[in-house]
Amino acid sequence: MLLRYIARRILYVIPQLFGIILVSFLLVKLIPGDPAVMMLGPTASEQSLAALRDKMGYSKPLWQQFTYYIGAAVHGDFGSSWQTTRPVTEDLLQRFPATLELVTFGLLAAIAIGFPLGVAAARLQSGPVHKFAGYYRLVAGAIPDFWLALVLIFVFYTRLGWSAPPLGRIDMAVAPPKTITGSLVIDSLIVGDVGALSSSFGHLVLPVLTLGIVNAGPILKMTQITMTRAFSSEFVRYAEMFGLPRRVVLRQAVRAALPAVVTIISVLYGFLIGGAVLVEIVFSWGGAGQYAVQGVLNADVNPVLGFVVFSAVLSLIIYLVVDLIYFALDPRTRG
Amino acid sequence: MSRDGTGISSPDRRDVLKRGASLAGAVALPGGVISNAIAATSTTLVIAAPATPQSLDWNFDVSLGTFEAIAALYDNLLEFKKIPDPKQPGASREDIADHPDMPAGIAVQGKLAESFELDPAGKFIRFQLRQGIKSNWGNELTAEDVKWTWDRKFGLGAIGAFFLSTLGLENKEGVKVEGKYTVTINLDHPNPLLAKLQPNLYAPIIDSTKCKQESTTDDPWARKFLENNSAGFGPYRLNQLQRGQQAVFKAREDYYRGKPAMDTVIFREVPTSATRASLLQGGAVDIAQYLQPLEIIKLRSERGVAVDSVNASFMIWLELNAQIEPFGNPKVRKAMNFAFPQEQVLKTVFQGLASPLNGCMPNIYPGFTDKFWTYKYDPEMAKALLKEAGLSSGFKTSIAYNAGDPVQEPIAILYQTALRNIGVELELKKIPPATFYNAVSERKQPIIFYVDSPWCPDVGYSMTLYFNSKSFVNYSNYKNDDVDALIRDTARTNDQAKRLTMMTNAQQTVMSEAPWVFIAYPGYHMTRRANLKGFTYYTSNNIRFQDFSREA
């Protein structure tokens, strides 16, 4: 039954993917800039430019180009980037683990900040903690992440010299560990490489802190709202009346509140895959979002398309996983 | 470096961690294959640059990263002798002055070539190659390599074509193999640059044996191969190239001049200059390239960091497109110069690190003259000129600038305010760095920034680049028949004295017609760790990894 649900969801996803590719294709084709000139340089002759355009298919009608693109994409070929001269698939496979590592740890930090605060704010309906949670929510959502990154770099690197330089994921002289999951920290842990672990962890601190601080807000808010509702719900009051220990009651309430919180985390996750771009840029992270932005700004069309498709697929997978978690958490949605 | 100002240098936590980590670690290749561990960081040179090399095929690519790579991967037939820099103690530079007593009239010596013979009339040059020189693929240097390299220029055109036309080399039979290690270049007309062009960064010799193996019927000149690999006789070989991230170079044990002191070079892309400066300050990199003036000044006072400032061939200017009105009128162009707050820009944007551009070619090249510099900031004069041109009510125009060059936007903003005072409305157009060069060569902008330097230290060469109406690099569309004639004659005679006179006349005309708004000579500022020695300035404005060594 579960398999049927998954199969149904995947079937449902295909027209969506198609729509996404179609819209981005049309959009990206509208970006001004002649890729043939970019690739061959201004010293190229008109002949070689025309030959290249023919080869890349740019002289064909739009719908033909689209069909060709879809055909190639289904086989995993998203074309090449004229900036890196490498296939987009290769570039993305190299950069997406960086983005995912950053976003995952950033989200974990956001949860670590937002969730306890939300629970505390729901438990204590007034007092300094509640007030602080309220202010934090507001301010965190208002801070521009690139600005916060800048301030953190200024304070912790330039002035205090505590943190690692804001360049990439690992110290240049340190060898990255063998690629297992793609996450430098996790891979170093698995392999047991202390040097790589400390270096990659050190480089993660500031960007993760930035993302964590800024994105804790929505998590805090959702936690607070649903926990408040849970605390005032009948079954919790019933449990309290019965004299069940605080911790047990808390756990029940948390369980009831979890689905909504998980939803917001998944929404954030999907958003951050493309939304962590500015932080990636400030820290020269080498992530996929940075790659896509470079593509748009320099009229390098294929990376943008590839990134959009990849991140859309990722988001859809995340939503599917979340729905499955829902199944597990909330018996009401089963059957 | 301790920050407590006691003057005692103590290794900080970062240094210890780094050294420890590097002793334990190694440089990884793509795919996770680990190569041999590097012995110590003192023989690893780490460079923070704005961008990694694009294509390594110098026949087509003029990106900054490629310049640095080519200098290490390839060698030339001849090179300029080195002298200590007159302005910066500890640094060296090429000796590009005229030396009438030396062969060829310049201070060149053999590099890949053991010796050379230049025809006094300037119609041929003969090279005797050194024997036993191996490329990074193990193939020996022979005359065939030289021939193939020049044939490639004929075959592919583009930048190669520029060299051919500069020399007046019209067909490939002009390059003759006369023996296993002897090769000549023969011209129909005398040309003064036969020897002077050889040290040019983009005139090195390719390993033709390897390239022939890599070529196909569709790709007879190994374009695909040379885009991502090197086949040359230089001191380094390419270990890894991840565009957008880093390039790694390894010193060649079998380099004919001995292995360079720096065994490994990590060329890392760091797009923001502020980050590059931070990295240098913190000791994470040895060299930070292309920093902003304020950053350079701040680094001067940092302990552990040194700044070498030398005169350079770089110039920065605004192209006034003669084919877009109102810049077809020389009076308007002169007015634009009188309205430009040059001194202010030099003080605030360049922080005094640059000198005024008071001529139309590099002031370090023989033949330069500044005696025709008549402009200064004079808004009244500008207004009067505009009135003479019939534009007393001003006009509207736009300026395009490179988003990646941090000095251009402030200059544009300052110019905008200054132009407002004479009734000219200036709209700013920001162009992303990767497409900026295309915007320049398209010649569709009325005003656009350009930063460049002619690499060959020759007055005729410099003038023809920008002011010959047929030159590809003449982005201002400047056309003056007299100047064209002078340039043409200068290219056809070996008589240096005569050439200097002709080019002085040309400079006079050009300066009075103001095809550019003259901004500055930015100079070359090498920001490096204090214990790094060996910086040498080249007219191609790039560093050569092989020059560097570390102080004990």
Added chain:
Amino acid sequence: MSSVARSGLVPPTVPRAPKGSEARFQRLRFFFAILRARPSFAVGYGIVATVAIIALLAPWLAPYGPVTADPSVYLLPPGGNHLLGTDGTGMDIFSRVLFAPRIDLAIAIVGTFVSATIGGGLGALVGYYEGQQTWRRAVSTMVMRSADVLQAFPVFVFAIALVAVFGQSVKSIILAVAFVNTPIYLRLMRIQVRSIRQLRYVEAAYVAGASDLAILRRHVIPNSIAPLVAQLSVNIGWSVLLTAGLSFVGAGVVAPTPEWGSMVAMGFQNVVTGQWWPSVFPGIALCITVVGFGLVGESLEVLLDPERRHVLSGSLR
């Protein structure tokens, strides 16, 4: 007046408000009472009002021109003639910070309103027709699927692409903001409309023969609009952040237009060399403004929801 109102059928959940100036006065007093009870709301309205006033009166409030470069005073630290210091080309930061809301707010407000109108309108239609005849439902489904597709886009990259397509100008940024926000309003309105249209009085109006459009216009939309208005305020704040982000990356406003994000970007290089003020002050102004709009949004959420309003007014006594 529609036949429904004349027939005396009154929607049960919307409280009857007294008419006339008496009513307005009462509402105002109520509003201020709320503000006193919830000082944070007051702060929010205060911030928004201040920013709006600054935007309108900037030419008179600012000591210097916003795009006048004066290289003789470049990079002066805050104090003296220049309250917040000057940037790398000598432009006064205080004046630029004061002029920036004109652009930022204009873009955010126009963009958000466009998206609310289009998104809300579409959402109302979709929500209303979803339960009806086949072809309308098919269209509704298509619209919803399109909204899904639009929302699956990485927001920031999408916005940059839009600006790249339409060229760097205020208009294209507004378009980008509108595009990116429309699905939000579409969904909000749809959910609201779906629940409202089930209500008896709407059924009654339908039975009484009122046209679909009339029903939508008079009953459904006015009662669905509350959450959208609250969302508007929050969205405006978020759109300001988006504009700032776009400018930071170089796909936003044209230099030297004063805009907070662009100012942060321009000053970015100076922070490392120790001149922190060109970037930090615009960032703070940005923060405060967005916080203000967020607070207003929160207050609207409470005030426009009858249930919560009652709870709140109850707690006042």
